Amino acid sequence: EAEVAQSPRYKITEKSQAVAFWCDPISGHATLYWYRQILGQGPELLVQFQDESVVDDSQLPKDRFSAERLKGVDSTLKIQPAELGDSAMYLCASTRTGGAGTEAFFGQGTRLTVV
Amino acid sequence: SQQGEEDPQALSIQEGENATMNCSYKTSINNLQWYRQNSGRGLVHLILIRSNEREKHSGRLRVTLDTSKKSSSLLITASRAADTASYFCATPEQAGTALIFGKGTTLSVSS
Numbered sequence: 001e002a003e004v005a006q007s008p009r010y011k012i013t014e015k016s017q018a019v020a021f022w023c024d025p026i027s028g029h030a031t032l033y034w035y036r037q038i039l040g041q042g043p044e045l046l047v048q049f050q051d052e053s054v055v056d057d058s059q060l061p062k063d064r065f066s067a068e069r070l071k072g073v074d075s076t077l078k079i080q081p082a083e084l085g086d087s088a089m090y091l092c093a094s095t096r097t098g099g100a101g102t103e104a105f106f107g108q109g110t111r112l113t114v115v
Numbered sequence: 116s117q118q119g120e121e122d123p124q125a126l127s128i129q130e131g132e133n134a135t136m137n138c139s140y141k142t143s144i145n146n147l148q149w150y151r152q153n154s155g156r157g158l159v160h161l162i163l164i165r166s167n168e169r170e171k172h173s174g175r176l177r178v179t180l181d182t183s184k185k186s187s188s189l190l191i192t193a194s195r196a197a198d199t200a201s202y203f204c205a206t207p208e209q210a211g212t213a214l215i216f217g218k219g220t221t222l223s224v225s226s
Contacts, residue, residue, distance in 0.1 A: 004157075006157075031212070033213055033214075035216075040218075041218055041219075042119075042203050042216035042217050042218045042219050043158070043203075043216045044216070045208075045213045045214075045215070048212075048213045056213060089155075091157055091158070093158075095212075102212070103148070103160045103163060104148075104158075104160065104214055105160070106150075106157035106158040106159070107157050108156055108157045109155075109156070109157050111155070
């Protein structure tokens with residue numbers, strides 16, 4: 001069964017360091033999302049891609065976060081510099097189309113701890 | 116911002132009992148989805164109900180949608196220990212297609 005792949009699963013980094021997360025969506029899925037989930041909360045959207053284009057990055061803290069999906073396939077989310085408040089689960093999801101009535105498939109997430 | 120709000124925040128039941136979780140949302144929607152998340156894992160899609168549907172079933176799951184009250188409920192019948200997880204409702208954001216999630220209900224089923 002096709003899955004959304006994310007790596008690493010866990011990452012511990014010191015504050016002010018740079019950190020990067022990788023996501024490979026299900027093959028053929030044009031839409032890719034990055035979400036951040038703080039413990040005990042629901043996922044919150046950071047950025048949405050349609051193929052290689054950013055559709056929505058209004059909630060992405062652009063002073064320190066960046067995201068790219070250069071060839072419209074896999075994607076990288078970067079934080080530089082990391083802050084203590086960035087400790088969270090970072091989830092990647094993909095959908096076949098961008099349609100509003102589409103089921104999203106999630107990866108297992110990257111648990112980031114900033115110390 | 117979060118569109119949906121689940122209620123209760125936490126629910127503890129015994130195996131075999133039914134579990135009911137509620138979700139309220141703020142703006143008009145064309146569909147509402149429910150997801151499950153096991154501890155430390157990603158989210159798994161459970162069921163999607165469209166705005167013109169009032170009830171939908173999938174195995175032991177029953178979802179209702181009341182657009183006049185802007186609310187939905189998820190019923191899990193004959194709960195099992197394996198149902199222990201967090202459950203989230205999600206709706207597409209108004210201006211786009213990304214899903215907006217509530218804070219979730221944490222369900223604990225003990226044997």
